Amino acid sequence: MRILVIEDERKVANFIKHGLEEERYIVDTAYDGQTGFEIAMNNHFDAILLDVMLPGKDGFSILKDLREAGVAVPVLMLTARSTTDDRVVGLDLGADDYLPKPFSFEELAARLRSILRRSSPEKSTKLKCGDLLLDTVSHLAFRAGKEIELTTKEYALLEYLMRNKNRILSRSTITQHVWKHNFDPESNIIDVYVKRLRSKIDKDESMQLIQSIRGVGYRMRETGES
Ligand code: CA
Numbered sequence: 001m002r003i004l005v006i007e008d009e010r011k012v013a014n015f016i017k018h019g020l021e022e023e024r025y026i027v028d029t030a031y032d033g034q035t036g037f038e039i040a041m042n043n044h045f046d047a048i049l050l051d052v053m054l055p056g057k058d059g060f061s062i063l064k065d066l067r068e069a070g071v072a073v074p075v076l077m078l079t080a081r082s083t084t085d086d087r088v089v090g091l092d093l094g095a096d097d098y099l100p101k102p103f104s105f106e107e108l109a110a111r112l113r114s115i116l117r118r119s120s121p122e123k124s125t126k127l128k129c130g131d132l133l134l135d136t137v138s139h140l141a142f143r144a145g146k147e148i149e150l151t152t153k154e155y156a157l158l159e160y161l162m163r164n165k166n167r168i169l170s171r172s173t174i175t176q177h178v179w180k181h182n183f184d185p186e187s188n189i190i191d192v193y194v195k196r197l198r199s200k201i202d203k204d205e206s207m208q209l210i211q212s213i214r215g216v217g218y219r220m221r222e223t224g225e226s
Helices: 010-022 033-042 059-068 084-092 105-119 152-163 171-178 189-201
Strands: 002-006 026-030 047-051 075-079 097-100 126-129 132-135 140-143 146-148 168-170 210-213 217-220
Touching: 002 010, 002 033, 002 171, 010 026, 010 105, 026 033, 026 152, 033 059, 047 059, 047 105, 059 075, 059 084, 075 084, 075 105, 084 097, 097 105, 126 152, 132 152, 152 171, 152 189, 152 217, 168 171, 171 189, 171 217, 189 210
Parallel strands: 002 026, 002 047, 047 075, 075 097
Antiparallel strands: 126 132, 132 140, 140 146, 168 217, 210 217
């Protein structure tokens, strides 16, 4: 899952980024409002963590402009201010949740999982496809009960495929969700990673869960039938 953090206090932004990367998210950061807004407008994210007090463009106007532009990405507002008024303004502008500073990383991570679940077709924290199980809280993957070691990138790719089980996903859609911006769309890196992932989850298995769709991309599916 790909997350954008818009936060001008670099210490806080980097603390969140490192924590989220440990939780296996793909994280982009912006340290001022205008840059954050532009990155949010020009890329696809699964969620945005948005500070309120920002130089350039404040969090409320970023949120307002994103929503007016039809960008429906889940937004978790972060702020030092914790008055009811601010919470109400944020929620009325279309924020999905609100977290007053200071907060613990554990709470941030739990709220993020919660808004991601709400926007996902798959509501469970445990994703299943055939005998493959992915626990999105512990970040562990199992095939037929046997744990599979995954890198952060492989995990992000697998989670995205499993959340969109049975859907055909183009390479560019996968790229938007699993890679940071500044990524070269012409590269074949998706194919490289899918191949690595397959060698871990589908190797020696009679049921191949990741299917190639010629000329389009990939699909994760439960049965061997077409
Ligand atoms: Ca700030």
